[in-house]
Amino acid sequence: MRLHVGDYYRSRGTQLPQPAFMDIQVFRFGxxxxxxxxxxxxKLTPWGLSCFRGAA
Structure with missing residues (x-):
């Protein structure tokens, strides 16, 4: 899964530093x-994120 964090927040008008702390985040899972x-x-913010397996 590839999340374009920087692009997402820029599209919503959030001012980000250059370079953005989070730009593209990749999660690899099986x-x-x-x-x-x-x-x-x-869970996503401009400064961090987490991904976990939820209940099926």
């Missing part, structure tokens, strides 16, 4: 059972 439902909650 899916062990493709028949299952996976929920990936993401």
């Amino acid at each position: 899916l062990s059972d493709l028949s299952q439902h996976y929920h990936l909650p993401v």
Whole structure:
């Protein structure tokens, strides 16, 4: 999953430093059972983010 954090916040009018602290963030993850439902909650700010596997 690739999140364009800097572009997202710039499009919303947020002033970011150059270079932005967060610009493009990549999460690599594996899916062990493709028949299952996976929920990936993401919490995002211009200064940090987290992604975790939520309840199926």
